[in-house]
Amino acid sequence: MTVEEVSHPVFLFWRIFGLNALVLGAATALLLWAPVTVSVPVLLTEAVVLLSGLAVMLIANAALLRIGLAPLSRLSRLMTTVDLLQPGRRLPVPGRGGLTGLISTFNAMLDRLETERADASARVLSAQEAERRRIARELHDEVGQSLTAVLLSLRRLADRTSEPLHADLLDAQEVTRESLEEVRRLARRLRPGVLEDLGLGSALTSLSTEISAHTGLAVTRRFRPGLPALDPETELVLYRVAQEGLTNVARHAEAVHAELELHLSADAVVLRVTDDGHGIGTAREGAGIRGMRERALLVGGRLEVGPRPGGGTLLSLTIPLLREGSRPT
């Protein structure tokens, strides 16, 4: 590795030097063997010949350098467009020539960056999910249950009290109920409890009915009952991507109808969210889609977003199941 790294500038140097030497050598040979003389002072015709010779030399040099350095401009093009969230783009390494080392080092650097990026976001996301889970559980199990106990006590008190206290107690009951509902909403936003308790099928069904209820978007579910349990991490990614996807449709697509599909084959699970809205057009990828890509990478999945044939948008997430991830129900 170190030898290669040290050798790049040298290789590049000899490449450019060689090209220049070739052009200058050709010019010198021409001067030596061609029947040309230069008078002093220079004649107009001679000057024209010399200048055209120079022009030819420069053009030849430029062309050769261009060919010689083409891999470099490919490299810089890749550098400006590379996206760590869409991994796997690499430059072909030429068999020989001065840039082999540079390109393979660059590819190796991309490998390293992609791995590090994926590791870092995996750590961040899983820490975030764990924290959310902990807070949700505490809200649910501690605050929620205490408020329930208070609510029931208030009810009993209200039953045994007459006016004017009775009305006050009823008010207190309503306030407690609202707080309890707020706590529950918070917990639910933090963590999809239904996914853990009832599984992916129920969670996706509940997600689609919830979105329909809140936004009026009609969501058709297409997944077969009896989904086998996948590993919890994969299920969470599928759920979060479905959630983000459907929320995006409801928020931005101006769609009437959306479809949520989940297919499971022997080696991959595919989630698709399609809609009949106005499509994403040339809009830049927003934080939502980048977040989904990041989550997809966590489980080695691939996210694609594009126009749906016949209008609208198609979002698909493919997660390979090669790992020892799936367990039988």
Next chain:
Amino acid sequence: MTAMPTTRILLADDHALVRRGVRLILNGEPGFEVAAEAGDGAEAVALARAHHPIDLAVLDVAMPRLTGLQAARELSRLQPGLRILMLSMHDNEQYFFQSLKAGACGYVLKSAADRDLIEACHAAMRGESFVYPDAVATLVREYLDRVRQGREVPDTVLTAREEEVLKLIAEGHSSKEIAETLAISVKTVQRHRANLLDKLGLHDRLALTRYAIRAGLIEP
């Protein structure tokens, strides 16, 4: 009403304070008596075996060891005539449908327990379902979708008022909101809701479960 025999209740919740609150409320209602209390699902199943006869089980959905859903499944297998009510923090109709599937006939949200619990217990003992309101909205919305797509033929005629209520329920409005919109009382809305479910053939646990399966809301 003739003097009814006391309904013996098995109560299971892992939170002692909540259990105490529920017990006091149930014991305060004539005709109800909490006969056994459990702190988790496994204990509930063991107690049901030991304390015969139990008429009604009130189970928290989320409990350690055996969850409420698992306990309900076990209990309805052990004692097929047992009425089961689920008590839950989760405002999500999937828990309701899963509870029905597990053999429960009602689902009461903890945030509405002070209001609904007694009513749900009475409904359960009458052999009716206590349908969780959001689930009604989902069922009704599915029903309307199916009618619109021609997959379901309405075989009963709804009154104009019932049609209005049906639409508002499907849009996810609460009874209170519907009452305000239509300038009628909450009680009347609830009566309309019950009538609607009757007319749609969704009056009991089995019918509701079958319908939810048909609509693809739960797995068979």
